[in-house]
Amino acid sequence: MLQINQIHHAAIICSDYEVSKKFYTEILGLRIILETYRAERRSYKLDLQVGGAQIELFSFPDAPKRLSYPEARGLRHLAFEVDDIDQAVGELTRHGVEVEPVRVDETTGKRFTFFADPDGLPLELYEK
Known part of the structure; x- marks a missing residue:
């Protein structure tokens, strides 16, 4: 049987990197582990610490909207x-x-x- 130890990270794609970075770091108080700008993708990746896990916050140009309803699949x-x-x-x-x-x-x-x-x-x- 597969042995999973814990959740390592959750990945989030945001529409406005600076707004989301401020929200997750200044309002929620998550600590920045590493911030990387990937020029070839015109994308930021921000690794944030949440206890023993992480949130990866991504920005991508023109990322499509995702519908989000509490009872939708996913x-x-x-x-x-x-x-x-x-x-x-x-x-x-x-x-x-x-x-x-x-x-x-x-x-x-x-x-x-x-x-x-x-x-x-x-x-x-x-x-x-």
């Missing part, structure tokens, strides 16, 4: 674990990010909420 959302959801929601709203009301997971009893990145990618906060 990646539904990307979830971040936080210690204090109220503090995290407060920080996001302080930066002008709209956040849905906090809910409770019926199965685990844990609190969670959703918000979106600058391109509308659904993101979740899940309380530890």
Whole structure:
């Protein structure tokens, strides 16, 4: 049987690199591991640390839009674990990010909420 240890990274293609870079680093507070400009592709690749995993943020010229609905096939959302959801929601709203009301997971009893990145990618906060 295949032995998978953990998720290594999630890759996101953004429409405006500088806006998304600011969102993920200054608002979400993710640490930059490496930023690379690939001239042959006219593309940036920004590796961001999320605990033991990474987010790879890409920019590509004229990348097509992707429809994103919570119940559509494919990646539904990307979830971040936080210690204090109220503090995290407060920080996001302080930066002008709209956040849905906090809910409770019926199965685990844990609190969670959703918000979106600058391109509308659904993101979740899940309380530890």
